[in-house]
Amino acid sequence: MRNILVLISGLLLATPIAVAEDGTNASAGAPLESIDGVFLDTVDVNIVNVDVYVTDKKGNRITGLTKDDFELYEDGKPVVITNFYAVEEGTVKEGGIPLEPLDELAPPENFGSVAAAPEDQRLSLIVYVDNFNLHPFSRNRAFSYVRSFLRQKMKIGDRVMLVSYDRTLNERQPWTQDPELVASALYDLEDKSAHRVHWDSDRRDLLEAIFEADRISDVRGRVQTYAENLYNDMRFTIKALRELVEHLAGLPGRKAILYISDGLAMRTGEDLYYALDEKFRNRNASTNGLLMEAFRFDLTRDFQQLTRIANSNRVTFYTLDAEGLRTYSYYDVRNAVPGGSSFVDQTHFHNLQAPLQMLAEETGGFAMINTNNFSAPLARMGEDFTTYYSLGYSPATTASGRFHEIEVKVKNRKGVVVRHRSGFRNKPLPTRMSEGTLAALYHGYESNPIGARLDVGNEVRRDDGYYDVPLTIRVPIKSLELLPLQGMYRGRLRFYIAARDSEGGMSPVQDIPVPIDIQADQLQDAREKYYAYDLTLMMRRGGQRVAVGIHDEIGADSAFISTTVFIGRR
Incomplete structure (x- = not known):
């Protein structure tokens, strides 16, 4: 991916200044660690939130539990639950704080004042339509249920986005607190192409060719080509999902993806290899290594990596198999084999649903499969959004980026079913700062407790067609923690x-360390000023x-701010 931001080294290294309204300056110092051998040890406190859904074996919600009813384990070792949050039917029962208005995304004007959950408990739902792995009929049938869910079950204040995958990822409706906008945008997608019909047509042709073939060599190469091509397409499908999940990392709160497709192949072409084996196994044909060849196209590891990334970023998958109840396409009268053939279709169905189940179950959600009526499972998903527990704890391990397994148990209760993400990555x-910056870039997330400002100056066109764009980051000095050190204060x-x-x-995200020195006798005046850091970005024309x-x-305070600029209008 091409870079559009280049920090010009000469300007990057220029001395930044602290400025007041009158233009008074204060200097930036050398790196803190090099001053008189003094080192500063900072403590990074990171709370991991584990969203937990507790039901009985019939799926009825178990409510009224307290922190003392839970046991939480990291890599098999018990950890202390420091934060506890319980919600029943949208009402906070324990662990709530005074509600604040949403500030990341302005609500629609007709919503008036919208109360929100704490930042780390707000819900962000992405409706993900995988057009590349859908049939038009099943997709549009599923849309009717999804529209009803959005209109009836989503709360005002929840954030919703609509994206589609059409060989590339497309944002169809940006983040909104009005679910009706997403429900309406689904109508536009009903007219878009859905590409699964092509793969299914090729598969039926191959099954017919296998049935009619006299020699395995007549069709084995075609099966391999089909499996290879589908394997490559699945890799692109997974890559798009992975990029979306990665970009959600810095967005705070609960994040859910309602993934709509007709299934994804865990092992592409496996059912066709079984069809070959059944057809030629007892016909003096060489089928040695035939079934092992299918393992060349195994995507299990790719899906496992995707679930780990989702768990690391507190993203829960709810997967919807829009195909619904499936019918056999290979097992019929003319090619029935005693004890076989139906297994070909069974393998095909399992292959398509296994990734949906893995993505959902490993991240704390569930798969909506083997049904043509999605009202009940979507309502169950809605219950997850409004009735749940959140357990928070501080990891005992260092933030090395390693993945850790999580297990939650309910004490002294039999017959309970507990769902939650299976692990997290201690980043x-x-x-985490880079991910927050990307969340601001992609999703408009802003959090600015220190009152920082981002000012853009007038661009200058370069001889190579690019533009130099001056940028100033302003931070109120009174919001900074300053360390007294030998007649000065250092930040x-x-x-x-x-x-x-x-x-x-x-x-790519670029990070810049910025030490600040303020003389002790100037501290009082400096607290009324901004610390201003000037740099220049090299950009292309356009938005x-x-x-x-x-x-x-x-x-240890952090802020994330962003702005949109239009280059080359002058």
């Missing part, structure tokens, strides 16, 4: 900067979005 602070910031153009191209993450490395 170091720089990773330490770190900026994380990324940009994205209207075509989706983006720069650009710039996001900045700011971390006070002494005070």
